[in-house]
Every structure is written in structure tokens, then in C-alpha cells.
Amino acid sequence: MTMDGIVFKIKKYALHDGPGIRTTVFFKGCPLRCWWCHNPEGQRFEPEHIPFKATAGLAGRTEIAGRRWTVAALMSEIEKDRIFYDESGGGATFSGGEPLAQPEFLGAMLDECRRREIHTAVDTSGYAPPEVIRAVLAKADLVLYDLKLMDDESHRRYTGVGNRRILENLQILDGLAPEIVLRIPLMPGINDDAEQVERMAQFARGLNHVRQVDLLPFHAIADGKYQRLKMENRMAGVKSPTRQDCEKVGAQFAAAGLAVSYGG
Ligand code: SF4
Numbered sequence: 001m002t003m004d005g006i007v008f009k010i011k012k013y014a015l016h017d018g019p020g021i022r023t024t025v026f027f028k029g030c031p032l033r034c035w036w037c038h039n040p041e042g043q044r045f046e047p048e049h050i051p052f053k054a055t056a057g058l059a060g061r062t063e064i065a066g067r068r069w070t071v072a073a074l075m076s077e078i079e080k081d082r083i084f085y086d087e088s089g090g091g092a093t094f095s096g097g098e099p100l101a102q103p104e105f106l107g108a109m110l111d112e113c114r115r116r117e118i119h120t121a122v123d124t125s126g127y128a129p130p131e132v133i134r135a136v137l138a139k140a141d142l143v144l145y146d147l148k149l150m151d152d153e154s155h156r157r158y159t160g161v162g163n164r165r166i167l168e169n170l171q172i173l174d175g176l177a178p179e180i181v182l183r184i185p186l187m188p189g190i191n192d193d194a195e196q197v198e199r200m201a202q203f204a205r206g207l208n209h210v211r212q213v214d215l216l217p218f219h220a221i222a223d224g225k226y227q228r229l230k231m232e233n234r235m236a237g238v239k240s241p242t243r244q245d246c247e248k249v250g251a252q253f254a255a256a257g258l259a260v261s262y263g264g
Pocket residue numbers: 030031032033034036037038039040042043096097098125
């Protein structure tokens with residue numbers, strides 16, 4: 001059987017998706033609908049035509065987000081930059097969308113990378129059945145795991161799903177002992193107040209394999225994509241947190257004994 005999956009972007013020479021120089025593969029499809037999503041073209045599961053902006057003579061033309069890749073074809077693409085991975089301590093990162101929503105394809109990619117001694121990272125919301133965490137996510141060398149909000153109701157409001165499964169899965173993953181980096185998107189007025197941050201810091205502190213916490217300040221960079229997709233941008237007009245705001249949050253995580261990095 002030829003295994004394949006749907007990917008909507010491949011980013012070469014990525015520097016913020018794990019250690020060293022990496023190739024980041026964006027899987028299409030995500031069960032969440034975060035207000036702040038920077039990749040709305042990765043949310044729907046099927047390939048889609050996205051109209052260009054009606055400028056520069058491109059009116060009426062579209063580009064396709066999402067195409068099928070076999071494991072063999074995607075591995076050849078990843079292999080092209082092996083020299084950079086070897087020299088920088090890099091590798092391949094699987095992101096999205098939600099890579100765990102295509103578990104067989106992701107599992108096959110992780111197995112193949114391991115066989116070829118390519119370091120792997122998976123960037124995930126953690127929203128998946130627990131058996132996928134055990135059988136697939138545990139194969140990654142490094143997991144970049146999002147922590148967004150500790151309050152179930154707020155999580156449901158801002159992402160479309162509750163957080164119970166996500167928090168339980170993080171505890172399961174921690175018991176399987178891969179390296180974990182927690183990624184926390186900092187959303188002004190949503191999850192950056194001292195109480196929310198303290199709850200996240202205390203939860204993170206109770207885990208054994210968190211190497212570091214990445215604080216990812218919100219930036220309004222996706223507005224054009226929302227317009228092209230005819231989707232509502234619910235963060236329109238929200239300003240990015242200042243360096244000072246980020247450092248205040250960072251200090252709370254540091255006080256809980258966690259290593260903090262800004263910007264991923
Ligand atoms: S989990 Fe990630 S890809 Fe999915 S909607 Fe949220 S920000 Fe977007």
C-alpha cells in the first residue's frame with residue numbers, strides 16, 4: 001500500500017521549529033478553530049482553491065492549498081537538505097494544521113526519518129485520541145506542544161474545543177518521556193493575565209520532560225489570508241504584546257523553575 005497524506009506548505013531552512021536548520025512540513029486539516037490562527041488555509045481537510053488578491057493582474061486566478069504527497073516523495077524532499085541538518089543539528093518538523101489528524105501518514109514519516117537518522121519534531125495542539133499520542137506522537141524525538149488556556153470554557157470559546165483531552169494527553173506524553181517544548185501563544189486579553197499564566201506555569205512545573213517554554217507573542221500577520229479565504233478574522237485590530245508584556249509573563253514561568261524563550 002502506498003501511504004499518502006495532504007500537505008499545504010513545505011518551509012525550507014526553518015529556524016524556529018526545533019533545533020538547527022529544519023524543513024517544516026505543514027499537514028492540512030485541523031479540528032480546532034483558534035481565533036488567532038496564522039494558517040487558516042491549513043484548517044480545512046481537503047485541498048482548496050484560494051483566490052489571489054485582485055491586484056497585480058491576478059484577479060480571477062487562484063492557488064491551490066493542499067496536495068497529496070506519498071511518504072516516498074516527501075522523504076525525497078526532506079532528504080534534499082540533509083547536509084544542513086547534519087551541520088546544524090537540525091532535521092524535519094511536522095506541523096499544520098494538525099499533524100496528528102493524519103496519524104498513519106505522520107507515523108510512517110516519523111518511522112522513515114528514524115530509519116534514515118533524521119531528527120524529528122512534531123508541532124501539535126495535542127487534540128487527538130490518547131492512542132494516537134501513545135502510538136504516533138511518542139515516535140518523535142521532540143514534541144512542540146501548544147498550551148493555550150487552562151480554563152476549559154475559555155478554551156472552548158477561543159479554539160472551538162475544550163482542553164481536557166489536551167491536558168490529559170500532555171500528561172500521557174510526559175509519561176512516555178520524549179523531549180517536550182511547551183509553546184504558548186500570548187494573546188492580549190485572552191490568556192496573558194497573571195492568573196491564567198500562573199495556572200499554566202504550575203501545570204508545566206508538574207511535568208517531568210519539559211525542556212523549555214516558548215512564548216509566542218501574537219502578531220497580526222494573517223489578515224490578508226483571512227480576506228482571501230473569505231473567513232472572519234476575529235483578532236482584527238488586536239495589537240501585539242510589547243516586549244515588556246512578554247517579559248512579565250516570562251518571569252512568571254521562570255519563577256516556576258522553567259527555561260523560557262521568546263518567539264520560538
Ligand atoms: S491548532 Fe493551530 S492550526 Fe489549528 S486552528 Fe489552532 S492555530 Fe490554527
